[in-house]
Amino acid sequence: MPVQAAQWTEFLSCPICYNEFDENVHKPISLGCSHTVCKTCLNKLHRKACPFDQTAINTDIDVLPVNFALLQLVGAQVPDHQSIKLSNLGENKHYEVAKKCVEDLALYLKPLSGSKGVASLNQSALSRPMQRKLVTLVNCQLVEEEGRVRAMRAARSLGERTVTELILQHQNPQQLSANLWAAVRARGCQFLGPAMQEEALKLVLLALEDGSALSRKVLVLFVVQRLEPRFPQASKTSIGHVVQLLYRASCFKVTKRDEDSSLMQLKEEFRSYEALRREHDAQIVHIAMEAGLRISPEQWSSLLYGDLAHKSHMQSIIDKLQSPESFAKSVQELTIVLQRTGDPANLNRLRPHLELLANIDPNPDAVSPTWEQLENAMVAVKTVVHGLVDFIQNYSRKGHETPQPQPNSKYKTSMCRDLRQQGGCPRGTNCTFAHSQEELEKCNPRGLYLHFCLLSSVASLGTVHNELYKQQHCDREKISVCAVKRAETCFSSQFFSPLEEPREEDS
Secondary structure, eight states, X not given: OOOOOOOTTOXXXXXXXXXXXXXXXXXXXXXXXXXEEEHHHHHTOSSSBOTTTOOBOXXXXXXXXXXXXXXXXXXXXXXXXXXXXXXXXXXXXXXXXXXXXXXXHHGGGOOSBOSTTOOBOTTOSSOHHHXXXXXXXXXXXXXSHHHHHHHHHHHHHHHHHHHHHHHHHHSOHHHHHHHHHHHHHHTTOOOOOHHHHHHHHHHHHHHHTTSOEEEHHHHHHHHHHHHTTTOTXXXXXXXXXXXXXXXXXXXXXXXXXXXXXXXXXXXXXXXXHHHHHHHHHHHHHHHHHHTTOOOOHHHHHHHHHSSSTTHHHHHHHHHHHOOTTHHHHHHXXXXXXXXXXXXXXXXXXXXXXXXXXXXXOOOTTOOOOOHHHHHHHHHHHHHHHHHHHHHHHHXXXXXXXXXXXXXXXXXXXXXXXXXXXXXXXXXXXXXXXXSSHHHHHHTSOTTOOOSSSOOHHHHTTSOOOSSOOOOSOOOTTTSSSOSOOSTTTOOSSTTOSSOOOOOOOOO
């Protein structure tokens, strides 16, 4: 009976006896299937097979090498050399170089704190996806043929993620969402915000989940009528764009009729909210990829759901949309990005190594690599990961700078309607509207005449009533952009002449 595998963060302890690895009793032994078990537990096995996936162990347990990469992470004494008998001296040389590369990479997983056997990697220079892929590589066993095939795939996966990380490091987060929604709108689709989009999709499902076939016009009207009480801004055009997004995702079975509108029926596999939402999210991710945008799972979760609780969901969608050609395309995109930025960190030197990793066959049934190919792949992945870490630590502003609030950039000028009407906001801290009076005031530039609230600079000119009167010109030389560009809502007298006379104080 197979044993339940441990969480990936528990890679410093044996998943069978739960003891932390050490250099004496609980030596870590990695198997060809990439599971790592202490030597004591391996010797107690009733049959010579992995206890997790029942993969046969073809090499004698006493001959299998100790995983020094893991031993060094628990602070154990690691010998300088481990004798491994391979076919010839050349193979031994390639093996030693490849093994040393993996051990050097493993140092990025060195836990900064954590309980016994569980690494706490929050302060690592590498992101969680990078850490997870690196753990997979560290657990590969290079002596057996199957282990070498897995190591090549793990190196390729780690290299592909490195390219994505480098592209993300060069993107401007402030422009990212604008570029994404521009790409979505360019395809005749629209995203209405996390809360409104969720309600719209649930209403589409309500109308069609029983197998009903409706025309596009009837479906849009149905959704708009039920959305309007909560979202007055809902319109036939915006909801039509949401329906178009689902149409692009092939969620509908369309029946054409002569001289009449086509009927749209929801396909049977999408008649649950989870399935429909996943296909909807996958379509938006696909549009982003077509537009050359690289967005992290955290950013996707924030953009589509207004929280960070859907990172795993978005990561699974991103992984599913990856193809063998995606890696090579990402390398080309990185090259373009580096040309645009001037490449101060000389990241272009990584391109030959990335191209070598991109050419690795990701198929599980791929031919076993030669020892020389294994060495070249391990050297390449070590080089590109070192390049990423060096860039994050020395060149990336995201790596070590705390963002400073810009004086005239995105300060909040009005209260959140969802919070006021519903008592809560699904966007949380990501909401672009204020959730408190303190939030309204804390980011306003000092000394500027603002238009939305009753400030002391206005009150000093006279008592301010609930109905604002205009008694000061909007000084556009002091205010880079007028907070309200429309004359009918601007409380200054920029658009009106002469000035309105102040009202007398109420008795």
